[in-house]
Amino acid sequence: KADGYYSDPKSSCRSYFYCMNGYKLTYICPGRLIFNGTECVDQQKFNCTTNSNTCTNKTNGYHADETTGCHKYVYCLQGFQITTLECPDGHVFNGKNCDLFKVQNCSKTT
Incomplete structure (x- = not known):
């Protein structure tokens, strides 16, 4: 750019x-x-229309993006999404870090 x-x-x-x-x-x-x-x-x-805010009502920290099957996760700060991160192929975000994919409920964070 x-x-x-x-x-x-x-x-x-x-x-x-x-x-x-x-x-x-x-x-x-x-x-x-x-x-x-x-x-x-x-x-x-200013009316921000670039992205829906997935961090509304979420605590500060990392949260799985359930729309991607937890392959991606976001960092929330003060109710706003600061960034989106992606796990390597074959991995999903388990609430703490990227882990090998296995059947699990990714919506629970600890």
Whole structure:
């Protein structure tokens, strides 16, 4: 990508990237601010429509993404999805880490 700021579409506008010379730096807006494409602003000043927020009513920390069969998981902070992570092939997120796939209920986190 060209040098500049880019919203992270997986973070409900909470985080953004700065690209420079092929390198990517990740930033998180402070408090409950969201990134509007230019700067971090109050939520009432920008309508974030890039991604549904899977972290509503979830505690801070890692949570399995049940829509992917737990192959992916998200990091939630203050009710917002900060990032999405993916387990290696043949692995699923068990609530703590990526583990070899076996039949289990991935919705329970500890």
